[in-house]
Amino acid sequence: MTNILKCACCGARIADLSFLDWSDGETRPFECGECGCWTKVEASVSLETTSDAVETRDELRRLAMWNGCEFWYNTEGVLRIYPADDLGGRELAALWMAPETGYEEAAGLHVTVDGRPLPVDVYDGLVPREAAKVIWKRIGAIL
Ligand SMILES: [Zn+2]
Incomplete structure (x- = not known):
């Protein structure tokens, strides 16, 4: 990503802000x-996430909707999924994005199912649609 700052007076290129x-x-x-x-x-400054991770999360949200689940985002941007008509009850799964840098966690999508972290290698390397299916299988198993 480039983010070129140009002078408001003369339009000259001043700096590439993305390197700072x-x-x-x-x-x-x-x-x-x-x-x-x-x-x-x-x-x-906002967290940069890989587009694959975002696509996988969105696909999972669709699967949750199709299966009648309730879900909401909390203030930290975590997507929480609950069984139908049980918002705030037993949490089926939580999904969140780790940023590219600055955290010890691997960048990308992180998932807990039934309160336990789902190992990233379960869905790592899959295209978003397949990754979402694999993750949803785990969630569906406790529905
Ligand atoms: Zn200028």
Whole structure:
């Protein structure tokens, strides 16, 4: 991903922001080398996830819907799945994304089924649709 900052005054290229380390909400001024204008940049940092992981999660959400399950996202972005008409009851599964870097966990999709972590190698390397099916099998087994 590239994120080129251009000068608001003259349009000159100032910096490629994607090569810098940012923390959320951080503000930095950049001086334009062409015209001397200063441009302030505020960072909004969000977790980057692999598209495969996102697709797998979305596919799982569809499977949960088709099977009449209840589900919701909590504030940390964890998708929690419950049996039909039992929202907040016994949790069948939880899904969340680990970011590409900065965590000890492997990047990508992480799943717990019935409160226990599902080993990543169960679905690692599968295309999203197949990965979702394999994961759903585990969830379906405790339904
Ligand atoms: Zn400029």
